[in-house]
Amino acid sequence: MPKNANEIESETEPTRRSFLNSLWIILGGVALAEFVAVAFAFLRPPKSKALKEKAETIVTAGAVERFTPNSVTAFVRGKFYLARLEDGGFLALSRTCTHLGCTLPWIEKDMKFACPCHGSTFDITGNVIDPPASRALNIYPIIIENNMIKVDARKPIKRSTFRVEQVTYPKKKA
Amino acid sequence: MTRGGITLLQRIRYSIFPGMLSKPKDREGYRNFFNSLILHFRPRSVQERTLRISLTWGLGGMAVVLVFMMFATGLMLKFVYQPVPDRAYDSVIHLQNNVLFGQLIRNIHHWGGNALLIIVFLHFLRVFFSGAFYPPRQFNWIIGLAMFLAVLTSNITGYLLPWDQLAFWAITICTGMLEYIPGIGEWLQSLIRGGSDIGPATLSIFFALHTPVIPACLLILMPFHFWRVRKAGGLVVPRTPDEDPGSRGDSVPTIPNLILREVVVAVVLIAVIMVAAVIFNAPLGAKANPGLSPNPTKAPWYFAGIQELLLHFHPLFALFIIPVLMLIGLVSIPYIRYQTETAGVWFASHRGRRMAQVAALTAVIILPIGIIADEFVIDFAAWMPNMSPVVRNGILPAAFVLAGVIVFYWLVKKKYAATNNESIQSVFVLLVVAFTILTITGIWFRGVGMALMWPWEVSNLTP
Numbered sequence: 001m002p003k004n005a006n007e008i009e010s011e012t013e014p015t016r017r018s019f020l021n022s023l024w025i026i027l028g029g030v031a032l033a034e035f036v037a038v039a040f041a042f043l044r045p046p047k048s049k050a051l052k053e054k055a056e057t058i059v060t061a062g063a064v065e066r067f068t069p070n071s072v073t074a075f076v077r078g079k080f081y082l083a084r085l086e087d088g089g090f091l092a093l094s095r096t097c098t099h100l101g102c103t104l105p106w107i108e109k110d111m112k113f114a115c116p117c118h119g120s121t122f123d124i125t126g127n128v129i130d131p132p133a134s135r136a137l138n139i140y141p142i143i144i145e146n147n148m149i150k151v152d153a154r155k156p157i158k159r160s161t162f163r164v165e166q167v168t169y170p171k172k173k174a
Numbered sequence: 175m176t177r178g179g180i181t182l183l184q185r186i187r188y189s190i191f192p193g194m195l196s197k198p199k200d201r202e203g204y205r206n207f208f209n210s211l212i213l214h215f216r217p218r219s220v221q222e223r224t225l226r227i228s229l230t231w232g233l234g235g236m237a238v239v240l241v242f243m244m245f246a247t248g249l250m251l252k253f254v255y256q257p258v259p260d261r262a263y264d265s266v267i268h269l270q271n272n273v274l275f276g277q278l279i280r281n282i283h284h285w286g287g288n289a290l291l292i293i294v295f296l297h298f299l300r301v302f303f304s305g306a307f308y309p310p311r312q313f314n315w316i317i318g319l320a321m322f323l324a325v326l327t328s329n330i331t332g333y334l335l336p337w338d339q340l341a342f343w344a345i346t347i348c349t350g351m352l353e354y355i356p357g358i359g360e361w362l363q364s365l366i367r368g369g370s371d372i373g374p375a376t377l378s379i380f381f382a383l384h385t386p387v388i389p390a391c392l393l394i395l396m397p398f399h400f401w402r403v404r405k406a407g408g409l410v411v412p413r414t415p416d417e418d419p420g421s422r423g424d425s426v427p428t429i430p431n432l433i434l435r436e437v438v439v440a441v442v443l444i445a446v447i448m449v450a451a452v453i454f455n456a457p458l459g460a461k462a463n464p465g466l467s468p469n470p471t472k473a474p475w476y477f478a479g480i481q482e483l484l485l486h487f488h489p490l491f492a493l494f495i496i497p498v499l500m501l502i503g504l505v506s507i508p509y510i511r512y513q514t515e516t517a518g519v520w521f522a523s524h525r526g527r528r529m530a531q532v533a534a535l536t537a538v539i540i541l542p543i544g545i546i547a548d549e550f551v552i553d554f555a556a557w558m559p560n561m562s563p564v565v566r567n568g569i570l571p572a573a574f575v576l577a578g579v580i581v582f583y584w585l586v587k588k589k590y591a592a593t594n595n596e597s598i599q600s601v602f603v604l605l606v607v608a609f610t611i612l613t614i615t616g617i618w619f620r621g622v623g624m625a626l627m628w629p630w631e632v633s634n635l636t637p
């Protein structure tokens with residue numbers, strides 16, 4: 001493509017026209033960037049904290065004695081399972097499979113969580129028995145006050161595998 | 175009412191069609207008017223050979239017809255559908271039971287949308303195998319891929335809208351897949367879900383994407399695509415392998431030669447979709463229940479291949495690395511330096527055809543063996559318990575597959591002394607057939623707990 005005299009001139013030394021042209025382009029770019037930023041800010045999901053604090057999400061599960069050792073109880077409202085391990089400790093396990101987010105049923109007779117979607121299974125501590133899931137179930141913090149178990153179901157805690165520190169034990173009665 | 179011998183009705187008619195005043199008021203006049211309208215969109219003449227149905231199979235035209243069919247039926251559905259979780263399912267029930275032709279319109283939209291995805295995929299295969307991606311058509315291949323992704327996104331977002339169990343859990347899985355994208359996965363997932371779980375925000379977002387955003391993208395990209403076809407001098411001219419690439423046949427007028435064929439394809443397609451919509455109802459399960467995943471929960475059929483990959487590979491590979499590699503491969507197809515130009519020759523050459531058959535046969539033999547072996551024999555988790563899952567279920571099998579593909583490439587290249595056009599084509603055939611087999615397995619051979627079973631056993635499960 002043959003270049004006209006103006007373009008050739010602008011390549012060699014800046015003229016007022018080429019300066020103003022590039023100024024327009026820069027300003028246009030800034031305006032575009034602003035619109036894009038506004039669009040992104042608009043589309044960004046609201047902070048989960050702000051939403052969750054409104055909701056009543058500390059679930060009172062019940063008295064410690066209600067739960068027999070080596071049992072799992074479902075809490076639909078908090079979307080978690082309360083597991084009492086054999087040694088009497090408590091774990092609040094998320095009911096969401098860590099593979100792709102299906103909801104896990106507790107299979108009482110096999111003593112495991114079995115995912116209906118891709119066949120992952122988890123034991124009572126939330127550890128993976130069968131893949132494709134690659135990490136243990138999320139847990140929620142447990143508070144035991146006056147022999148009552150409360151579960152803070154606001155924010156799940158991610159973990160790769162079960163460790164003893166994650167278990168909450170009721171205080172031994174003196 | 176009359177002035178100068180013209181009735182009011184005639185005056186209105188002439189105001190709409192001014193050309194009729196100056197021209198003889200016979201059939202020729204009408205024809206000229208409409209022909210000049212059509213010729214604003216279509217070239218005046220086309221290469222006679224490009225009219226052969228064995229070049230295009232009418233696939234591009236079918237895609238256009240289906241897109242406009244989706245616009246029309248989608249607009250109608252919008253009058254009844256309510257995009258709120260509490261109301262969405264009930265509004266679909268209301269549509270089906272109380273609205274005249276409601277079920278029919280939903281069926282047309284459902285089957286048409288699925289057909290569109292198949293048609294654009296076949297169109298993509300036709301463009302590849304007839305060599306219609308060489309310069310100057312390189313960039314049009316990219317536009318086509320973009321539209322393919324748009325149609326795919328449209329299908330996914332539309333899948334959630336009925337808010338039944340099928341929709342809810344399929345989308346749970348699909349958006350769950352995003353979590354495995356390194357770095358931005360969780361952010362992207364919460365952006366698309368509008369929060370951490372699937373809920374009202376997700377439905378709003380999907381509805382917004384499905385109803386204005388993607389149709390608008392398609393409306394912009396489609397004319398761009400067609401304009402590039404015209405800029406390339408029309409469709410690729412088909413020729414036999416032995417023919418000289420420079421030879422061009424006769425041109426014939428677009429009207430009636432091309433237009434008539436297009437109308438026939440459109441009418442037949444519309445008839446087929448209508449008949450399908452009358453006979454088969456679009457599926458609708460029970461209302462979505464976030465607390466109960468049905469067993470088995472399957473992704474939409476077009477993701478069954480990816481879901482099948484998930485059973486064999488670590489999610490990082492099945493959901494991110496393999497699809498990204500596939501996409502990079504597809505984008506780079508028109509930009510590879512080829513040894514010969516085979517535009518217009520089906521499967522590049524006689525040798526190319528033979529190599530494509532060998533590749534297809536290889537995939538048909540190896541894939542089922544591999545799937546069955548992985549189900550019953552191979553168990554990396556038990557053999558290598560101390561290795562990290564990313565290595566033993568990801569890097570290891572992926573490297574194995576990649577090595578297999580490379581070995582295949584070199585073997586066919588050596589054995590047939592082929593050009594890189596033909597060898598790359600045979601790898602393409604291998605991968606497409608492999609993916610098709612994965613998809614078929616995912617749809618028809620996976621039952622409870624994603625165990626392998628026969629199709630009749632699987633169909634017994636679904637109520």
